[in-house]
Amino acid sequence: MKGFEGEPLTNCEECDAPLSIPNDAIQGEIVSCKDCGASYEVKKDEASGLVTLKPAEKEQEDWGE
């Protein structure tokens, strides 16, 4: 994994493809790796404006609609 929580994650920890954060990303938004589909959650530090990605919660048995 390149980077860890609290630091910018620039490459996918699953497949190492570069990750991009949408310009209009909002706190808590789920973004996916375009290559392998791994999910990341956008974390925004309100004070510094720093945007980082951390691996999203894994799908649980009770998830869905």
Place this chain on the structure above:
Amino acid sequence: MIRWEEKAIAQAAEKRGVKATLVDLKEMEISLTGAGANPKVAEKIVLQRCVSHYRNLYSTAALEAAGHTVVNSLRTAWNSSDKLLCTLALKRAGVPTPETHVAFTEEGAMRALGELGYPAVLKPAVGSWGRLAALLKDEDFARAIIEDREYMHPSYQVYYLQEYVKRPPRDIRTFVIGDRTVAAIYRTSAGDWRTNTARGGKAEPCKVTKEIDDISVKAAKAVEGRFVGVDLMESKDGLVCHEVNNTTEFKNSVPATGIDIPGLAVDYLASLDRR
């Protein structure tokens, strides 16, 4: 977490000048015994969008107790996110629904299947995205699947068994907001008997006929739903409703229908706030 749906709702609210705050349940705790509304949720109206069944149910209960109007309500969540309770609610309201039995043991399940006939469908009472739903083609197959369930969490030993409705290789998902069916799609499956778009089912536009609107609104009312997704099948005897979804997804339905479901949802929520 913010999926396409939640972001679309937030953007629709911003566009309309409706104040909306996104609240992440992971970041909050709610007092069950304190007085008054929870300070972390400033707005009176709460649109519940949590993807987790249990977090959804219990946070709705806590927020309602704190004085919020939650869409959908605890009663709706309870009676729709559990398929067994949903079947009972649909039946009570006179909404056509597939023949369904419940059993609590392997032998009970086999007897129920004897009455339903094969093929039949086994679903977890609480479960989503078609997960662990099984098409039981014959008695041997059913016995094998049910034997597996006997080694799983006890919740999977509540055998919710449903007739397999003969239908075109598709079902219909409708979206009810307030007392109106605002959009509908056909969900066609690709090599899977399940049509869930989460499983690769394809969304195609479906005209909201009077028949579709009537049964959808009636099903929504059966669970007191204010913003729900209703699943219908085209049986030889007409439409039947097999499920109502209280935290409906519409990522694939907006482009398929061209209907601004998030915008309509925000308009409806804003109208509640004015009442």
